[in-house]
Amino acid sequence: xxxxxxxxxxxxxxxxxxxxxxxxxxxxxxxxxxxxxxxxxxxxxxxxxxxxxxxxxxxxxxxxxxxxxxxxxxxxxxxxxxxxxxxxxxxxxxxxxxxxxxxxxxxxxxxxxxxxxxxxxxxxxxxxxxxxxxxxxxxxxxxxxxxxxxxxxxxxxxxxxxxxxxxxxxxxxxxxxxxxxxxxxxxxxxxxxxxxxxxxxxxxxxxxxxxxxxxxxxxxxxxxxxxxxxxxxxxxxxxxxxxxxxxxxxxxxxxxxxxxxxxxxxxxxxxxxxxxxxxxxxxxxxxxxxxxxxxxxxxxxxxxxxxxxxxxxxxxxxxxxxxxxxxxxxxxxxxxxxxxxxxxxxxxxxxxxxxxxxxxxxxxxxxxxxxxxxxxxxxxxxxxxxxxxxxxxxxxxxxxxxxxxxxxxxxxxxxxxx
Amino acid sequence: xxxxxxxxxxxxxxxxxxxxxxxxxxxxxxxxxxxxxxxxxxxxxxxxxxxxxxxxxxxxxxxxxxxxxxxxxxxxxxxxxxxxxxxxxxxxxxxxxxxxxxxxxxxxxxxxxxxxxxxxxxxxxxxxxxxxxxxxxxxxxxxxxxxxxxxxxxxxxxxxxxxxxxxxxxxxxxxxxxxxxxxxxxxxxxxxxxxxxxxxxxxxxxxxxxxxxxxxxxxxxxxxxxxxxxxxxxxxxxxxxxxxxxxxxxxxxxxxxxxxxxx
Numbered sequence: 001x002x003x004x005x006x007x008x009x010x011x012x013x014x015x016x017x018x019x020x021x022x023x024x025x026x027x028x029x030x031x032x033x034x035x036x037x038x039x040x041x042x043x044x045x046x047x048x049x050x051x052x053x054x055x056x057x058x059x060x061x062x063x064x065x066x067x068x069x070x071x072x073x074x075x076x077x078x079x080x081x082x083x084x085x086x087x088x089x090x091x092x093x094x095x096x097x098x099x100x101x102x103x104x105x106x107x108x109x110x111x112x113x114x115x116x117x118x119x120x121x122x123x124x125x126x127x128x129x130x131x132x133x134x135x136x137x138x139x140x141x142x143x144x145x146x147x148x149x150x151x152x153x154x155x156x157x158x159x160x161x162x163x164x165x166x167x168x169x170x171x172x173x174x175x176x177x178x179x180x181x182x183x184x185x186x187x188x189x190x191x192x193x194x195x196x197x198x199x200x201x202x203x204x205x206x207x208x209x210x211x212x213x214x215x216x217x218x219x220x221x222x223x224x225x226x227x228x229x230x231x232x233x234x235x236x237x238x239x240x241x242x243x244x245x246x247x248x249x250x251x252x253x254x255x256x257x258x259x260x261x262x263x264x265x266x267x268x269x270x271x272x273x274x275x276x277x278x279x280x281x282x283x284x285x286x287x288x289x290x291x292x293x294x295x296x297x298x299x300x301x302x303x304x305x306x307x308x309x310x311x312x313x314x315x316x317x318x319x320x321x322x323x324x325x326x327x328x329x330x331x332x333x334x335x336x337x338x339x340x341x342x343x344x345x346x347x348x349x350x351x352x353x354x355x356x357x358x359x360x361x362x363x364x365x366x367x368x369x370x371x372x373x374x375x376x377x378x379x380x381x382x383x384x385x386x387x388x389x390x391x392x393x394x395x396x397x398x399x400x401x402x403x404x405x406x407x408x409x410x411x412x413x414x415x416x417x418x
Numbered sequence: 419x420x421x422x423x424x425x426x427x428x429x430x431x432x433x434x435x436x437x438x439x440x441x442x443x444x445x446x447x448x449x450x451x452x453x454x455x456x457x458x459x460x461x462x463x464x465x466x467x468x469x470x471x472x473x474x475x476x477x478x479x480x481x482x483x484x485x486x487x488x489x490x491x492x493x494x495x496x497x498x499x500x501x502x503x504x505x506x507x508x509x510x511x512x513x514x515x516x517x518x519x520x521x522x523x524x525x526x527x528x529x530x531x532x533x534x535x536x537x538x539x540x541x542x543x544x545x546x547x548x549x550x551x552x553x554x555x556x557x558x559x560x561x562x563x564x565x566x567x568x569x570x571x572x573x574x575x576x577x578x579x580x581x582x583x584x585x586x587x588x589x590x591x592x593x594x595x596x597x598x599x600x601x602x603x604x605x606x607x608x609x610x611x612x613x614x615x616x617x618x619x620x621x622x623x624x625x626x627x628x629x630x631x632x633x634x635x636x637x638x639x640x641x642x643x644x645x646x647x648x649x650x651x652x653x654x655x656x657x658x659x660x661x662x663x664x665x666x667x668x669x670x671x672x673x674x675x676x677x678x679x680x681x
Contacts (some may be wrong), residue, residue: 072572098668140607140608141556141608144607144608145607146603146604146605146607146608147555147600147603148485148486148600148601148604149604152486161619208508284557286558287558288555288556288557288558288559291558292555292603293555293596293597293598293599293600293603294554294597294599294600294601294603298482298483298597301593301597302593305592305593305596306589350477355481381639386529
């Protein structure tokens with residue numbers, strides 16, 4: 001099992017009536033009214049400190065990602081964050097998981113291949129190369145990429161990236177969207193033939209096919225929890241087996257929101273308002289922003305209209321206990337969190353690469369450190385051994401950081417260690 | 419009596435269905451971003467003209483992926499040129515609405531000899547920072563009709579956006595609308611100013627601009643961009659109409675077109 005801490009770098013102090021006063025947290029929120037650059041500088045520093053604390057506390061990896069023009073998570077360049085993390089964790093066995101730089105908005109897209117190679121060099125071969133398609137808000141509405149060309153651009157850039165890392169000779173790339181006469185990457189990554197590739201998705205069938213055909217780790221970055229993801233992930237595993245691949249759980253990544261207290265009641269007391277802030281404010285955007293016309297291919301459009309994928313319930317009407325009960329958030333004492341993660345996510349979805357979001361919405365710095373600390377001390381050690389007994393190899397993790405599967409301690413040993 | 423035919427262009431990779439009806443001189447109608455509907459406006463025109471209404475590539479039934487064979491506006495304009503050749507129409511009266519107005523104007527600039535008279539109804543194609551064209555793909559499906567029509571709940575809205583009941587028919591209408599918006603936005607994303615200002619001087623056909631006075635999507639000030647660049651062109655406004663005056667006032671707008679073209 002590999003467990004990484006994920007960070008969105010959200011605005012932590014939006015006004016109480018934000019979702020009533022503004023139409024969207026993404027694309028159009030007015031910076032001047034809502035943010036202050038010095039304060040935001042503090043957020044970035046807290047974010048880095050929180051991820052480094054997780055790295056020191058025993059997490060296997062630290063994750064950052066790219067978004068634009070929003071208050072929900074604003075690391076426009078995850079590689080700037082990744083560079084700081086890579087340097088500061090040198091000498092450790094923590095993976096730098098970039099989830100990641102967005103290919104369709106990088107021009108030319110070999111820029112991502114270059115920066116990832118830099119990160120791999122700086123970190124001594126600890127990079128996990130996330131290659132996301134990018135959200136329609138970021139790619140179409142903020143960065144001006146034509147919705148109908150979004151996926152095609154991505155696929156071309158993906159192929160170029162993999163070739164640029166591996167080609168021994170200089171080559172010419174005569175693509176539809178990118179033409180380069182002399183591709184000759186400096187630097188190249190340490191990891192050979194290339195760093196492990198993760199592709200985040202949101203459940204579309206065409207991405208399942210793409211992930212399996214390219215033999216990458218498919219990551220579902222969900223805010224609705226494992227219960228809501230079950231049928232979607234089952235769909236992914238069907239594609240995996242249909243295409244004749246093994247059901248190695250490390251083929252799958254999953255993001256889960258987690259808050260840990262000493263007891264279930266204490267978790268509620270400490271974290272309830274931050275969880276509600278996240279779902280009520282940070283995910284506040286008009287539903288049509290998620291799928292501008294042409295972004296989905298025709299087959300997916302027909303399927304989506306016939307049977308809407310989006311959850312029917314409106315999270316704005318839910319409160320903390322609903323989010324916990326429905327599994328959007330896994331919350332409570334270390335034992336509760338451990339059991340639910342194991343049952344619902346790890347075994348329920350067959351996931352080997354778990355990402356946990358431990359800084360949620362308005363959660364302040366000190367409380368975030370507390371959440372990371374409790375998780376690292378009381379939950380993580382009990383989950384780390386999952387999948388060892390089955391003998392799966394995590395081909396989607398930096399080779400130098402893969403531990404040989406060790407015999408799993410008996411349940412009694414685990415309990416006494418807690 | 420209305421007929422339809424499907425014309426293959428672009429090395430047979432793009433199949434365009436063309437609806438036609440009527441008698442008289444040839445009139446080609448280019449529809450807007452919400453897809454083609456044979457509505458009372460076209461029926462009215464068909465009393466005086468042989469109306470040909472092609473569907474934008476990718477929006478004809480059964481061929482959604484044809485749109486992927488066109489990479490830019492130049493490809494699209496050449497497709498229309500090929501379509502007219504295939505229809506054996508050397509010279510036509512060209513009418514375009516909204517996005518279709520931009521396409522018609524581009525075609526008239528690219529191949530001036532093909533266009534006898536040009537009528538543009540609330541066309542796009544220009545950009546003013548002070549009066550931005552609304553990006554209709556950012557509007558919610560429930561808000562959108564009010565940006566396009568003065569009466570967003572009436573019969574005209576039903577004609578333009580399709581039925582809301584029963585669920586199967588509503589779903590089919592939704593797919594059709596979304597795909598039409600996607601296949602057209604490909605040529606104008608993210609700002610519908612793709613260089614017409616560099617080419618519009620080539621338009622030689624007498625040109626009429628028709629504009630709904632209450633257009634909330636492409637405000638009336640944009641008429642100036644066209645009239646000042648096309649010598650001799652003139653503007654007629656339509657009271658009590660928004661971005662689609664021909665949908666809300668078909669007879670009145672058809673009369674303007676008929677009087678301008680001269681049947």
